[in-house]
Amino acid sequence: MKKSINITENFHKLRLTKNFFLWVSTVLLVFLTIFMFTRNVTYGIKLSEAEKEEFELTRKKEELLTKLFNGSSLLHMKDSADDLGYSVPQHTYYIKVDDFVAAAR
Secondary structure, three states: OHHHHHHHHHHHHHHHHHHHHHHHHHHHHHHHHHHHHHHHHHHHHHHHHHHHHHHHHHHHHHHHHHHHHHHOOHHHHHHHHHHHOOOOOOOOEEOOOOOOOOEEO
16 A cells, blocks of 8 residues: 555656646746847847948938039039139140240140
8 A cells, every 4th residue: 555655646746846847848938938039129120220221321322422423524523613713725825945935826
């Protein structure tokens, strides 16, 4: 009789131990799932902000390149030179080695 009681007590202790480990594993799994979810959400938000910033920087870069190319075009430079008072010379004067005075041609 004593052996059968021991077996049932051992079985009951074993069952309690299994239940304890099952509960601990379940709680640990739930906490890890919540932690990983919040971590992924945080990284997703950071990634979204970085993509928005990259898009804005790319747009600004294209805008600046357009301004640079438009500002360095010859047509725009001619307009700027005319606005500043520069003009094409009407007469060109050449000096030869023998001459002391420039001659108009």
